[in-house]
Amino acid sequence: MSANGHETPVSLTIDGQRVTVASGSSVLDACTEAGVATPTLCYSENLTPVNACRVCVVEMEGSRTLVPSCSRQAEPDMVIETDSERVRHSRKTVLELLGSGVDLSQADELGQWVTHYEADVERFGAGRATMEEPIRIQDELYIRDYDRCVLCYKCVEACGDDAQHTFAIAVAGRGFDARIRTEFDTALPDSACVYCGNCVAVCPTNALQFKTEFDLREVDNWRPEEQSVTRTVCSYCGVGCNLELHVQDETIVKVTSPADHSVTDGHLCIKGRFGWTYVHGA
Amino acid sequence: MLWGSNAREAHPIFFHHLMKGLDNGAKMFSVDPRRTSSSKFADVWLGLNVGTDIALANAVARHIIINDWHNKDFIAHSTEGFDEFAAAVEPYTLERAEEITGVPAIAIAELAEAYAKAETAQILWTLGITEHHNAVDNVFSLCNLALLTGHVGRWGSGLVPLRGQNNVQGGGDMGALPDKLPGFQAVTDPESRAKFEAIWGVPVPPKPGLHLTLMFEAMATRELKAVYCIGENPADSEADILHARKMLGQLDLLVVQDIFMTRTAEMADVVFPASVAWAESEGTVTSSERRVQRVRAAVPPPGEARDDIEIIGALAAAYGSVWNTQTPEELWDELRSLSPLHKGMSWDRLEAEGGIQWPCPSDDHPGSPFLHGWLWEDDLGGRGPAPFTVVEHEGPKEQLSEEFPLRLTTGRALDSYNTGVQSGSLNSPIRYGYTIDVSPADAARIGIDGGETVKVSSPRGSVEMEARIVADLAEGLTFTTFHFPELVDSNILTSDAWDKKSGTAEFKAASIRIEKLKETVSG
Numbered sequence: 018m019s020a021n022g023h024e025t026p027v028s029l030t031i032d033g034q035r036v037t038v039a040s041g042s043s044v045l046d047a048c049t050e051a052g053v054a055t056p057t058l059c060y061s062e063n064l065t066p067v068n069a070c071r072v073c074v075v076e077m078e079g080s081r082t083l084v085p086s087c088s089r090q091a092e093p094d095m096v097i098e099t100d101s102e103r104v105r106h107s108r109k110t111v112l113e114l115l116g117s118g119v120d121l122s123q124a125d126e127l128g129q130w131v132t133h134y135e136a137d138v139e140r141f142g143a144g145r146a147t148m149e150e151p152i153r154i155q156d157e158l159y160i161r162d163y164d165r166c167v168l169c170y171k172c173v174e175a176c177g178d179d180a181q182h183t184f185a186i187a188v189a190g191r192g193f194d195a196r197i198r199t200e201f202d203t204a205l206p207d208s209a210c211v212y213c214g215n216c217v218a219v220c221p222t223n224a225l226q227f228k229t230e231f232d233l234r235e236v237d238n239w240r241p242e243e244q245s246v247t248r249t250v251c252s253y254c255g256v257g258c259n260l261e262l263h264v265q266d267e268t269i270v271k272v273t274s275p276a277d278h279s280v281t282d283g284h285l286c287i288k289g290r291f292g293w294t295y296v297h298g299a
Numbered sequence: 300m301l302w303g304s305n306a307r308e309a310h311p312i313f314f315h316h317l318m319k320g321l322d323n324g325a326k327m328f329s330v331d332p333r334r335t336s337s338s339k340f341a342d343v344w345l346g347l348n349v350g351t352d353i354a355l356a357n358a359v360a361r362h363i364i365i366n367d368w369h370n371k372d373f374i375a376h377s378t379e380g381f382d383e384f385a386a387a388v389e390p391y392t393l394e395r396a397e398e399i400t401g402v403p404a405i406a407i408a409e410l411a412e413a414y415a416k417a418e419t420a421q422i423l424w425t426l427g428i429t430e431h432h433n434a435v436d437n438v439f440s441l442c443n444l445a446l447l448t449g450h451v452g453r454w455g456s457g458l459v460p461l462r463g464q465n466n467v468q469g470g471g472d473m474g475a476l477p478d479k480l481p482g483f484q485a486v487t488d489p490e491s492r493a494k495f496e497a498i499w500g501v502p503v504p505p506k507p508g509l510h511l512t513l514m515f516e517a518m519a520t521r522e523l524k525a526v527y528c529i530g531e532n533p534a535d536s537e538a539d540i541l542h543a544r545k546m547l548g549q550l551d552l553l554v555v556q557d558i559f560m561t562r563t564a565e566m567a568d569v570v571f572p573a574s575v576a577w578a579e580s581e582g583t584v585t586s587s588e589r590r591v592q593r594v595r596a597a598v599p600p601p602g603e604a605r606d607d608i609e610i611i612g613a614l615a616a617a618y619g620s621v622w623n624t625q626t627p628e629e630l631w632d633e634l635r636s637l638s639p640l641h642k643g644m645s646w647d648r649l650e651a652e653g654g655i656q657w658p659c660p661s662d663d664h665p666g667s668p669f670l671h672g673w674l675w676e677d678d679l680g681g682r683g684p685a686p687f688t689v690v691e692h693e694g695p696k697e698q699l700s701e702e703f704p705l706r707l708t709t710g711r712a713l714d715s716y717n718t719g720v721q722s723g724s725l726n727s728p729i730r731y732g733y734t735i736d737v738s739p740a741d742a743a744r745i746g747i748d749g750g751e752t753v754k755v756s757s758p759r760g761s762v763e764m765e766a767r768i769v770a771d772l773a774e775g776l777t778f779t780t781f782h783f784p785e786l787v788d789s790n791i792l793t794s795d796a797w798d799k800k801s802g803t804a805e806f807k808a809a810s811i812r813i814e815k816l817k818e819t820v821s822g
Contacts, residue, residue, distance in 0.1 A: 156728040182318045182340070206728035211713060213311065247597035250584050252577045253716050255462025256313045257586025257654070262578060262597040269578070269598065278653070280586075286311035287714045287727065294724040295559070296578050298601065 029095040044075060044086040044097060053099050056108060056130040058115075059169035060087035061219050063276045063283040064179045067170045072111045072130070075099045083107055105134060112136035120147055120165045123223035148196075155205045158291050159217050160231045161197075165224035168195055172216035172225060180284045185209040186216065214290040218273055218283060229270050240265055248275070251289040256280060258289050269293050300414060302330040302441065303352065303427015303807075307337035308713040310425075310461050313587075326417075328410050330355065331427060332708060333778060334771040343409060346773060347400040349706050350431055350695035350808045356440035357692070358396030359411040360447055361388040368415035373449035377674040377684055384443060384687035391692075399692060401773075415448050419455030425463060426710070430807040432696045435800035439688040446685055452671035462587035463711075465577070469585030472641075472657070473634070478507035482638025494637055510802035518546040525552040529607070530573070534563040535718040536781070538797075538804035539759055540790035556610060559720045562784070571610045574600035580607070581627045583649065585657075589667070591644055592654040695808035696796035699775075703757060703810035705741065707777050707792055715782035722782065733787040734767035736778040737813065742768045745813050754814045760791040763816070777811065 024040035031051040038047045043066075048055050058070035066088035074083035078096035083104065086097075098104060112131050116138025121127055131138060147164040154160045168188065177184050185208050189198035199208035217225040226234075233239040244265045251258040258281045263271035272290050276283035306314045314337065321327055321340065329341035330352070338344040347355050363369050364385050374381050393404035400407075414420050422445060428437045438460075445451040445458050462468050474481040480503070484491035492503040509517055515537070517523035526547070537543035547553060547566055555567040564570050574580045579600040585591045600606070605613075608630065612622055624630045628646045635641050643659040644666075655666040673680030699706060711717075714727040735755055737747070747753055749768040754761055764779065764787050772778065781789050796805040 157726040158728065178318075178322060180315055182315075210729075212727065212729060245597070247595050249577050249594045249597065250465060250586075250592050252465050252575075252721065254310050255464055255467060255587035256310050257465070257584070257588065257590050257592055258312050259592065259653070260577075264597050267598050280590075280654075281312055282315070284312060284315060287729075288716060288722060288725070289312070291727075292716070292722055292725045293578070294726070295721050296575050296598065 027091045027093050029091055029093065029097065031097045032099055038091055042091045044077075044084070044089045044091050044095070045073060047091045047097070048075070048086055048099055055086055055099065056112075056127070056133075057087055058127060058167060058221050059171060061171055061276065061283075064171060064174045064219065067174060069168065069170050070111065070115075072108055072115075074104060074107050074111075076101045076104050109134040109136045113138055113140045115167050117141040118147060119167050119222065120162075121167075121222060123165065124167075124221055127221065153205070154228075154231075156212075157228050158212050158287075159214060159228055160226050161205075162224050162226065163196060165222045166197060167222055167224075168197070169221060171219040171221065172197060175215040175219045175284070176210075180282070181211070181213055181215050183209055183211050183213070185211070212287040212291065213285060214287070215284045218285075218290075227271055233265075233270065244270065251285070253288040253292060258285055260285070260289060262293070268297060300328045300330065300410070300420070300422045301337055301341070302422055302424045303429075304423055304425035304461055305331065305333075305335040305337045305427075305710055306423070306425070306461060307335065307340070309463065309711045310587075311713065313461060326413055328413065330410075332706075332773065332776055333710075336713075343406055345400075345402045345406050345410060347402050349708050349776065351400040351692065352428060352431075352437050353433070353440045353690050354391060354396050354399040354692035355402060355407065356444055357388040357391035357690070358393055358400075358407050359414065360384070360443055361391045362393060362408055362411035363415045363444075363447055364388070366412070366415075368412065369447045370449035373674075374447070377449075377679065378446045378687060379684040380687040380689075384447075384689055387689040387691070399694075414444065414450070417450070419453075420448070420450045421455070421457050421459055422450075423459040423461055425461045427807060429460075429801065429803050430709075430805060431803070432794075432796040432798050432805045433690075433693055434798040434803045436688075436690040436693075439690050443687050443690075446687055452669070452674040454669065457669055457671075460587075465586070466584035468587060468589060469583065469591070472585055472589075472638075477510050477513075480637075481634055482640050484638070498633065498637060512797050512802040512804060515543060515546050518550060521549075524550060525554075526550055527554045527556070528563060528567075529556040530558075530576075532557075532559075532561040532563045532718045532720060534566055535561065535784040535790070538790055538793040538806050539795035540784075540788055540793075541760060542795065556607065558604070561718070561720055572602065572604040573610060574604045574606050576607065579604070582608075583627075583631065586654075589656045589670075590654040591641070591649060591657065593649050695794075696805060697758070697794045697808060697810045699810050703812050704775070705777050705811050705813060706775055707735075707755075707757065707779065707809040707811045708807045709779055709781055709789065709793065712780045712782060715780060717782065718784050719782040723785075731767065733764055733783040733789070734779065735764040735813070736767050736769040736772055738772040738774045738776060739768055739770060740774040741777070741813070742766065745815060747813070747815055752816060754816055755792060755811055756814070757792040757794075757809050757811045759793075759795065760788075762787050762789065762791055764789070766813070777813070781806075 026037045028037045031048055034051050036047050036051045038050050055073050057073045059067055068085050068088050073086045075086045076098040077084045113136045150163045152162045176186050186197055188195055190196055244263050247262045249260055251260050259278045261273045262269050274281040274283050274285050327341045328343050329338035330345045331338055332349045393407055397404045422441050450456040495503050534544050553567045554569045555564040556571040556573050557564050558573050558575050577594040578597050580596050582594050583591050615622055624633050639660055640657040643661045643664045644655045659666045714730050716722040747766050751766050752763055753766050755764050779789050792809050794805045794809040
């Protein structure tokens with residue numbers, strides 16, 4: 018919960034520009050208000066910030082260290098720099114470190130920031146030192162490709178107490194051995210997973226991928242730029258979840274929900290997320 | 300209080316909101332014969348015997364009254380009939396309620412105290428309350444609790460029936476009820492009829508029609524000879540299904556308009572293939588919280604399938620009647636001109652604001668997040684006080700017997716939906732199929748193992764199902780879903796009893812017997 022309209026708004030300075038945001042807003046919200054784009058990875062507007070990735074850091078007057086903008090609350094008269102040499106250097110290094118160990122080729126948004134900061138993802142050695150894990154395809158709903166995982170924790174949060182309260186996955190192991198895992202690394206259908214797909218929806222790197230998308234990518238036929246997105250209402254229970262139907266070649270290929278919708282906060286259940294196949298007579 | 304609802308599986312995204320409340324310190328009581336996946340999140344689970352809800356609610360009321368926890372100001376100002384109600388619940392002592400419901404007296408007392416003393420409290424229910432032969436009385440018993448404590452008509456407090464289908468609220472709002480015109484205006488009221496007659500240019504019959512259960516009775520007496528069935532699969536979904544199929548089979552004419560070739564459609568004389576309402580056509584649906592939202596076409600309908608509006612319009616034209624309203628927006632504007640609840644919800648507003656909750660009587664009205672706020676106004680908004688309703692415990696119509704000693708109740712599973720016509724093609728890794736849940740004690744007594752196929756019989760017929768042994772199911776209780784009628788006709792088992800006030804069948808309480816199949820010697 019952030020903005021509370023009944024409290025005094027907060028005014029602060031972002032890159033020399035004065036902005037006013039609702040009390041309880043984050044520095045990231047203030048940056049957005051000031052029209053300053055900020056790279057984020059572990060942040061999502063429908064999840065509690067976990068401060069795992071450090072890619073959204075900014076320089077704050079009076080602070081010894083850089084601060085994560087996603088979780089730092091905006092305070093009156095803060096002076097924030099988002100494009101100082103120190104911020105640029107830090108963001109660039111974070112991207113280079115991430116890119117050195119993880120396949121970011123399908124992390125579209127992050128890729129733009131790699132270009133923006135001229136980050137050299139081969140700086141720490143040519144070729145990516147990924148975990149070389151096999152892609153896990155254990156059912157027809159979604160796949161897990163942990164060579165793309167940056168351990169941002171978003172999936173764990175969405176599965177846990179930020180939304181779903183199923184707790185089917187967590188981080189297991191430490192350091193280089195840290196991985197997102199089901200209990201005892203059991204196969205997904207045998208785990209506590211209820212296939213809401215909320216982890217897939219928040220994954221920023223495509224480590225978690227809907228099977229429909231994965232299958233189309235396998236035959237080089239995933240064309241997001243040609244897809245239409247139509248907002249409608251789920252056909253199952255009476256809660257009124259809004260769906261975004263992603264359609265390619267007159268066929269539904271993916272279902273999401275808007276993160277700012279008051280009913281869903283971007284989250285769905287197995288029926289809303291995956292129960293559309295009958296539309297195409299499957 | 301989640302009462303007769305397994306929202307965790309039947310309304311999963313609503314349950315996200317509930318969990319946020321629990322994370323913020325709310326207390327949750329779950330009243331359900333089964334310890335469901337919802338109950339497991341509750342502070343207290345009250346595992347009552349099937350069909351004893353009124354005894355439990357009346358005991359909660361009595362405990363609140365004798366401890367003087369009831370809201371006397373609210374009762375005096377906003378309600379009537381309290382004295383009769385208090386006298387009627389007097390016999391429902393905690394001890395007697397424990398005997399009837401099987402819920403320990405201490406748990407009933409804890410629920411009564413928590414509910415009465417809470418600053419805000421909601422009672423949420425679904426079909427565990429309404430699929431009984433005394434469904435309306437069950438609902439009254441919960442309304443009584445809200446009136447007793449003032450937990451109604453204000454922010455955060457209320458009575459919340461969770462709707463099971465995406466537009467079951469909208470259907471009723473639009474007049475798909477035997478005695479109502481759109482906007483809940485009575486067909487018996489000449490003034491209401493005159494409004495509609497002026498726009499439609501034809502007389503509106505003043506006599507209420509029949510609800511679904513009475514329609515089947517009218518089919519039996521041949522008073523009803525032709526049925527036009529839109530988007531419903533009664534040949535699979537009705538209780539006592541063999542009887543329902545016989546009734547549909549003896550009609551002179553059955554027309555089915557559907558997106559699937561359902562079992563009902565297979566019985567039809569004429570089938571109109573329709574487009575998928577939420578993905579292939581434009582319109583609105585209304586959710587459980589009275590929120591009207593737009594549905595939109597994302598893909599074209601296949602083959603000859605046409606929009607429902609188009610089909611009905613073409614049928615009218617074939618009868619020689621040309622309708623002027625053609626587009627969803629035109630129809631919506633016609634509704635707004637006739638239904639004060641929807642008057643302020645222009646198509647543009649629905650587009651811009653995403654969704655609006657009725658009543659929304661004017662263009663500048665923001666919509667209504669909750670109802671019955673008038674109970675707190677000085678003049679009660681010009682209405683009369685809300686009445687307490689005296690209701691008595693009856694129990695299920697179908698009593699257990701030596702021949703049928705087990706109680707069968709039914710419900711939904713997370714990944715499936717109703718008769719499975721929509722959810723059947725979802726390739727779910729967590730579907731456990733057409734099982735009957737049995738307690739370990741009953742399984743041991745009958746001599747069956749989990750995974751074993753058993754014969755399940757009720758007074759109406761028998762089916763074969765796979766037994767699933769569920770550790771926390773109470774002895775004497777069994778459970779099944781109704782999602783796989785093509786595999787097992789579980790509605791052969793369900794009771795033919797129904798509520799005379801609402802027409803709802805008692806899906807939740809049949810009596811059954813489970814038998815081991817004769818052992819076959821494998822070669």
